[in-house]
Amino acid sequence: MKAIRVGLLGLGTVGSGVVKIIQDHQDKLMHQIGCPVLIQKVLVSNPDKKRDVDVAREVFTTEVYDVIRDPEVDVIIEVMGGIEETKQYLIDALNEKKHVITANKDLMALYGTELLHVAKENSCDLYYEASVAGGIPILRTLEEGLASDRITKMMGIVNGTTNFILTKMNVDKSAYEDVLKEAQDLGFAEADPTADVEGLDAARKMAILARLGFSMNVDLEDVKVKGISDISDEDINFSKRFGYTMKLIGIAQRDGEKVEVSVQPTLLPDHHPLSSVNNEFNAVYVYGSAVGETMFYGPGAGSLPTATAVVSDLVAVMKNMRLGVNGSGFIAPQFEKKIKSSSEIFAQQFLRIHVRDQVGAFSRITSIFSERGISFEKILQLPVKGHDELAEIVIITHQTSEEDFSNILQKLNDLDVVVQVKSTYRVEGNGLS
Amino acid sequence: MKAIRVGLLGLGTVGSGVVKIIQDHQDKLMHQIGCPVLIQKVLVSNPDKKRDVDVAREVFTTEVYDVIRDPEVDVIIEVMGGIEETKQYLIDALNEKKHVITANKDLMALYGTELLHVAKENSCDLYYEASVAGGIPILRTLEEGLASDRITKMMGIVNGTTNFILTKMNVDKSAYEDVLKEAQDLGFAEADPTADVEGLDAARKMAILARLGFSMNVDLEDVKVKGISDISDEDINFSKRFGYTMKLIGIAQRDGEKVEVSVQPTLLPDHHPLSSVNNEFNAVYVYGSAVGETMFYGPGAGSLPTATAVVSDLVAVMKNMRLGVNGSGFIAPQFEKKIKSSSEIFAQQFLRIHVRDQVGAFSRITSIFSERGISFEKILQLPVKGHDELAEIVIITHQTSEEDFSNILQKLNDLDVVVQVKSTYRVEGNGLS
Known part of the structure; x- marks a missing residue:
C-alpha cells in the first residue's frame, strides 16, 4: 500500500483547509482508496510564519519547482491563486505527469480549455470542482x-x-x-x-x-x-x-x-x-x-467547504490512479461556440423612470413601447416624494429582445418629459402580485 | 464502434422515459461514450398494447430470461418493480455478467447490500441513482x-x-x-x-x-x-x-x-x-x-426526471466499459452498524394537549416535565373553541430524549386533568417567533 503523495501550492485559507481535511478524514480516505495520503511538499512564501495547521517544517519550500519536480509527488493541488505564472506552473506540472487539482476560477475561466488539453496529452487528471460554488459539487x-x-x-x-x-x-x-x-x-x-x-x-x-x-x-x-x-x-x-x-x-x-x-x-x-x-x-x-x-x-466559499471540493477531487484522482484510468475523463466540447446577438436574447425587463408630471407624459412613454410591439405585464405610477413636479413610473414589460429594449431606452432618454431612466433590470419568471 | 445494447425490464412510466431519453439524446450519449446505444430487448406483459414510445414490435418479449440471457445485451435496466422475483432476476442477470441499473427502491432498501455483493463478485456495475429522489443525483x-x-x-x-x-x-x-x-x-x-x-x-x-x-x-x-x-x-x-x-x-x-x-x-x-x-x-x-x-x-418522480437518473447511470456504466473498470465502484461499509436506542435520540418536541380548565391543571402538567429536567422553549394556552370546560396547551420543549418524552406522555395520559394528548411532533432547529 504505497502512499499517495500530494504537493500543495499555497497554504492560505483553502490550503489550510485541505491539510486539515486530509488529516482529520484520513480514515475515510484510506477506506475509499486503500492507501494513505501524505502531504509531501508545500509551497509557501514564508516558512517561518505561525500557522494553525500541523505541517512539519521540513515539507515547506519557497521554490515552486521543488514541489512540481519532486519525483515523489503524485498530485499537485493549486490553491495559491494567480493567473499567468500559475498557468505555466500547472502546465509544467502536467508535463511532469503530475495530476492537478485547482480551486482557481480566474485561471480556469481564462485558460481552462488549454489546460484540460495539456492534461489529456499527458494522460493526467485535471479537476477543478472547487473553482465554482465552493462546497457544492x-x-x-x-x-x-x-x-x-x-x-x-x-x-x-x-x-x-x-x-x-x-x-x-x-x-x-x-x-x-x-x-x-x-x-x-x-x-x-x-x-x-x-x-x-x-x-x-x-x-x-x-x-x-x-x-x-x-x-x-x-x-x-x-x-x-x-x-x-x-x-x-x-x-x-x-x-x-x-x-x-x-x-x-x-x-x-x-x-x-x-x-x-x-x-x-x-x-x-x-x-x-x-x-x-x-x-x-x-x-x-x-x-x-x-x-x-x-x-x-x-x-460558496470558506476554508473547509472549498477544501471539501478539493479533497473530493483528490479522491477521484486517487481512484483513477488505482484503476489506471487517469486522464480519461476529458470530453471535448460537442458544439461549436455560437453566442446570441442582442436581438436574439429575450427577457422581461423592469424599468424605473422619473418623468415630469404633465398631461400626456404617460401616454407618450407607453406609445414608445407599443410602436415596437412591447406590452406591459405590470405598471405603476406614483408621485416622487419631495418632488411634486415629478412622477415615478415603474414598468415590468413582457418579453422583449435586448436590442429592442436598448432602442426603447434611447428613445425614452430623448423624450423631453423623461427626466431620467433611473434603473433597468432583467426579470425572470412570473411574480406573485 | 460496437453499439452498447440495453435490455429493458418494464416499459411503464419510467421505462418509456428511458426509451425516450436514449432516443432523443442519442447525440449527447454518442459524444460522451463514442458509440451508439441500442434498445435490444424489452420485457412487457402485453406486446400488443398501444404505447407512446417508438419501439419496434420485434424487440418485445413476455419472457424475462429472453432479456437476461440475451448474449447481445450488455446492460439490464430494471424498471418493472417488484421485490422477491425481481431480486432473483437481477442476481441471474449479474451472474450472466450483465451490468444492472435499477430504479427499484423497495428492492434496494431490502436487498441492496446483497445485490451489490453479487455485482462485485461478477465484476459488474450495479447503479441505482433513480431509486432515491428521482431526478436529483x-x-x-x-x-x-x-x-x-x-x-x-x-x-x-x-x-x-x-x-x-x-x-x-x-x-x-x-x-x-x-x-x-x-x-x-x-x-x-x-x-x-x-x-x-x-x-x-x-x-x-x-x-x-x-x-x-x-x-x-x-x-x-x-x-x-x-x-x-x-x-x-x-x-x-x-x-x-x-x-x-x-x-x-x-x-x-x-x-x-x-x-x-x-x-x-x-x-x-x-x-x-x-x-x-x-x-x-x-x-x-x-x-x-x-x-x-x-x-x-x-x-422526485415522474417519467422523464426519473429516467434521467437511469440513463445517467447508463452513461457511467458505458464509460466504465470503455475503460474496462466495471465493478470497481463498490466500497464495503466502513463502519459496523450501531443504532441509537430511544434514550440516545435527542430532539425538541411539539406537544398539543386538551386539559380540563381547572385550577392547578397547568402546573400539574408542567411539573411532570420539570421532574425530568425538561424545560420549554415555547408554551401557549388557549380555550378550546366550543368547549368552555377545556383548555388547549401547546408546548415546544427543549431537547429531550425520546425515552424521557415517551415516559412523560405516559404520565400525562395518566393524569386526570388531561383529556387527551392530541398530537406530538419532532421539531428541528429554532423557529422564528
Missing part, C-alpha cells in the same frame, strides 16, 4: 449526475459577497454603501471589492458552468456583466412590491444552437427557489429538458 | 461530490405525494382527507396511498441514503416510521403560529459511532431551506462536518 453534477440530459438553462447565485450584501439590503433595508462596509468588517468582502460587486468573479464561474453544461468553449469575454453597485433601495422596494426578490444572477441559456451567458442583478419571483438563498450561500439552479427544475445549494 | 453526490467529508446528518423530503398533500394543507388550509382525494385525482397519489402516506416509501429511501452517507449497513427495519394521516389542521396552524412549517422529513443522524434513522412529520423553522420545498418536489439536505449545510432539490 456542481461540476460533477453537470458532467455525471445529469450526463444523460440536455441542459438548457442554468441560473446561479455564485458569489457569496454580493448575495450577502443584497440579502442585507432586502431584509434590513440598508443602503448599499452601509452594507458593503458591514460585509468588509465581517470579512465577507475584500478591501477592494471590485471583482465581487462588479460581477467579474461571478462571470468567471458562469463561463466555467456554461462550458460544461452546454459542451461548448464559452470564453470569459462572451459573458455580459453588470454589477450591483448601482442598485438603490428604491429598486429593492419596488421589486418587493411587485412580488420579486433582487439577486445577482448568472444566467446561461441555450436556445437551439446558440447560447447567452450573463451576470446581472435580476428580479426573481419571491417563490423561486433561488429567492430564498440568503446571506453568503450559493446555489445553482439547473434546468434540463428531461429532468426539469433542479437546484444545488451550499456554501 | 443525490447518491452520486454522497459517494463522489462529498467523498472527502464526514456526513453527520441528512434530512430529506423524499416522497412527493406527502409533500404535495402537506403543501396543500398548509397553503389552502384544507383537511387531510380532501387533499388526499385531490392528489389522487391529479395522479400524485395512488388509489391505495398507504405506502406513501404512512411513510414507508420515504423510509426505504432513507435506509438507502443512510447506508451510503454513513457507510454502514442500515436495514429498512432500523428506520422508525410515522406517517402523515393523523395530522390535523390545528397542528398545522399551531406550527405556523410558532414559525414552523410541517413537513414529512426523513432524518438520518450520526453522533459518534451511532446513528438514528427515522421518517416522521416534523416541524422545521420557516426559514429552513427545506421549508420552501413545495408540492411534489423533493430535496435532500446534507450536513457534512467540513462542508456544512448543502441541499439538493429537484423532481
